[in-house]
Amino acid sequence: MRTTRRVAAAVLLVATVGLVIAASSSAAQDRPRPREAACNTTVRGSHATANCFNPNPGADRVQLHVECARWWDPDMDARPVEVGPAQYVRLAERCWKEIRKAWVSHR
Numbered sequence: 669m670r671t672t673r674r675v676a677a678a679v680l681l682v683a684t685v686g687l688v689i690a691a692s693s694s695a696a697q698d699r700p701r702p703r704e705a706a707c708n709t710t711v712r713g714s715h716a717t718a719n720c721f722n723p724n725p726g727a728d729r730v731q732l733h734v735e736c737a738r739w740w741d742p743d744m745d746a747r748p749v750e751v752g753p754a755q756y757v758r759l760a761e762r763c764w765k766e767i768r769k770a771w772v773s774h775r
């Protein structure tokens with residue numbers, strides 16, 4: 669009788685663990701994917717370029733930001749551009765001297 673209870677408890681434990689794993693994997697699949705365009709930013713000297721492609725069905729608005737390395741060199745922001753579904757855009761900005769960092773924001 670004790671063996672039957674142990675087997676039943678082990679089966680119940682395995683079933684519970686299986687349900688928890690199945691629930692967590694289905695919850696991960698139900699999470700919405702980010703609806704942003706995929707952007708690749710490159711910096712060469714004093715020039716920054718961002719290439720963005722939007723694989724999503726909705727539009728995304730992207731803007732390139734450049735932070736210049738020198739204190740006297742003004743930081744630059746490109747104008748925001750709307751990237752429609754399956755569209756590709758290229759954004760470019762520059763500093764007078766070196767670039768500290770460049771990034772793309774989404775709206």
